[in-house]
Amino acid sequence: MDVRAGGSAGSAVDPAAAEPRTAVAVDPGSAWGAATGAEFLDRPCPRHPADAGPSDAGVFRTVVDTSPVGLAVLEPDGCCTYVNPSMRRLVHCDTERFGPWARRWLRLPCDGEVAPADPSRSGPEGSTLIATERRLELPDGTAIWAFLEFTLLRDERDGSVSTHIRLTDVTERHRLEAELRAAEAQYRVLVERLPAIVYAAEPGADGRWLYVSPQIERLLGFTVEEWLADPTLWYRQLHPDDRAVALAGDVDLASRGPSPSTSPLTYRMLRRDRTIIWVRDSASVVLDSDGRPVYHGVLADVTAERALEERLAYLADHDQLTGLLNSSAFSERLTTSLSDLSSGELVGLVFIDLDKFKAVNDSYGHGVGDALLRQVGQSLTASFRSLPGTEVGRLGGDEFAVLVRGADEIAVERIAARALVAVERASVQVNGRLIGVGASVGVALGTTGDEAGLLLGRSDRAMYRAKTRGGGRVSRERTA
Numbered sequence: 001m002d003v004r005a006g007g008s009a010g011s012a013v014d015p016a017a018a019e020p021r022t023a024v025a026v027d028p029g030s031a032w033g034a035a036t037g038a039e040f041l042d043r044p045c046p047r048h049p050a051d052a053g054p055s056d057a058g059v060f061r062t063v064v065d066t067s068p069v070g071l072a073v074l075e076p077d078g079c080c081t082y083v084n085p086s087m088r089r090l091v092h093c094d095t096e097r098f099g100p101w102a103r104r105w106l107r108l109p110c111d112g113e114v115a116p117a118d119p120s121r122s123g124p125e126g127s128t129l130i131a132t133e134r135r136l137e138l139p140d141g142t143a144i145w146a147f148l149e150f151t152l153l154r155d156e157r158d159g160s161v162s163t164h165i166r167l168t169d170v171t172e173r174h175r176l177e178a179e180l181r182a183a184e185a186q187y188r189v190l191v192e193r194l195p196a197i198v199y200a201a202e203p204g205a206d207g208r209w210l211y212v213s214p215q216i217e218r219l220l221g222f223t224v225e226e227w228l229a230d231p232t233l234w235y236r237q238l239h240p241d242d243r244a245v246a247l248a249g250d251v252d253l254a255s256r257g258p259s260p261s262t263s264p265l266t267y268r269m270l271r272r273d274r275t276i277i278w279v280r281d282s283a284s285v286v287l288d289s290d291g292r293p294v295y296h297g298v299l300a301d302v303t304a305e306r307a308l309e310e311r312l313a314y315l316a317d318h319d320q321l322t323g324l325l326n327s328s329a330f331s332e333r334l335t336t337s338l339s340d341l342s343s344g345e346l347v348g349l350v351f352i353d354l355d356k357f358k359a360v361n362d363s364y365g366h367g368v369g370d371a372l373l374r375q376v377g378q379s380l381t382a383s384f385r386s387l388p389g390t391e392v393g394r395l396g397g398d399e400f401a402v403l404v405r406g407a408d409e410i411a412v413e414r415i416a417a418r419a420l421v422a423v424e425r426a427s428v429q430v431n432g433r434l435i436g437v438g439a440s441v442g443v444a445l446g447t448t449g450d451e452a453g454l455l456l457g458r459s460d461r462a463m464y465r466a467k468t469r470g471g472g473r474v475s476r477e478r479t480a
Contacts, residue, residue, distance in 0.1 A: 065085065067086055069168055071087055072098075072167075074102065080102050091167070093138065105137065106148065106167075109150070128152040129152075130150040131147070131148065132150075133146070134148055145170050146168065149166040150164070192213055195215070196301070198215075199296075200296050201295050203254035203295065204254075209233075210294065219271075220237065221272030238269055239276060245265070249265040253295070254295075257293070265280070265281045266278060266281070267279065278301070281299055319394040324400070327395045331452050333393075334349065334403055334452040338455070346412075346446065348404035348409075348415065349444050349458075351443075351459035351462065352399065352401060352440075353441075354376065357369065357372070372426065375426040376426040377394060380400060382422070384419075390402055390404050400419075413476065416443045416474045419441055420438075420439055424472075439472070440473065441463060441466060442458075442460060443459060444462055462477035463475065
């Protein structure tokens with residue numbers, strides 16, 4: 001093996017060609033030999049005679065022999081002259097096999113194998129300390145990871161250099177580090193594949209972002225580097241109408257102190273291209289090493305979810321076929337309008353029933369009938385879009401209604417006539433023919449104290465009178 005002292009190469013000894021040596025047991029009667037069972041290998045160590053008495057050196061040897069760290073001494077010619085019991089235990093090796101095994105596996109580090117210097121450790125004066133970490137194959141076929149420290153100690157008498165070896169078993173640390181690396185790699189893969197932004201950030205409009213996952217670029221159009229470099233980007237990309245709410249939630253969350261989970265905030269953000277997305281911000285608060293709050297959170301794009309919620313809310317109030325207010329929502333608006341009336345004010349209700357619509361369905365099918373209902377709805381909407389205080393609804397089947405707020409009797413009757421014309425303008429083309437319908441219209445006026453159901457009933461009766469007179473006309477129900 002190569003023995004280096006202060007960077008220079010020593011002599012090489014072939015273990016196979018070396019003169020056979022036998023282990024020499026320490027005199028059990030010696031002060032430290034009886035206590036430890038330590039043994040010399042290959043030959044007695046000239047620096048540590050076996051008959052050491054109860055001197056300071058003997059006490060020192062007792063400490064060395066009972067150390068839980070593996071210790072051994074290799075001489076310049078490659079002979080192993082000392083090994084303590086911990087070394088034999090750590091490498092699962094008996095005395096007889098230790099010397100040949102040590103000459104192979106406890107060699108000095110090669111270039112590039114030396115571990116970083118530890119400033120808290122140093123060798124004795126006049127020595128050279130080299131450290132490395134190495135996987136050792138043991139004589140029994142097993143293996144360990146060992147932290148090895150080699151102290152090259154020069155003998156002042158003859159200038160020879162011996163190698164003092166210190167072995168610490170770090171297998172468990174290596175196992176834990178490997179598990180940690182695997183867990184971190186798995187966590188990183190999961191984080192980077194999540195369809196959401198995972199982040200760690202300080203509170204406030206200009207709080208630093210300590211980590212952000214690569215999804216930031218897909219969701220908001222900024223690279224990770226850009227986002228981390230500018231702490232103000234989050235606040236600047238908030239939708240102006242949502243900045244106050246988002247910042248208030250941010251401050252409130254920080255003021256609560258450490259918390260495993262919080263109620264998520266939903267707000268709008270601007271992408272780099274200025275398009276708008278909705279995000280749900282779910283974060284928990286942890287304290288850093290200085291006791292300052294840090295958010296660990298997830299920003300998820302909920303634009304589609306928000307659109308679905310808005311669509312469901314719309315469908316809860318609107319007719320799916322025509323887009324007009326449905327029967328339930330129209331009745332609620334009518335009830336609200338009646339309850340909000342001031343003394344002397346009126347609410348008009350125009351009830352519309354299509355004439356001969358059943359014949360269209362029977363002759364051309366429900367597909368044509370549905371298309372015609374949509375056209376009627378669009379025509380009514382277009383007729384009353386510009387009139388304040390009016391709302392149009394579909395009550396069901398081929399029945400429609402117009403709610404008129406704050407109008408007098410003459411104005412309501414004009415609106416009823418306008419509704420009749422709007423229905424007659426609606427048509428669909430079938431086999432080159434335009435198919436349309438007429439309408440029978442009933443009008444009723446409500447005042448303070450009237451109920452929506454009663455007003456609907458009066459307008460329905462008025463419509464029925466118009467229909468029995470041949471349809472295509474307006475009939476008015478007098479206020480009860």
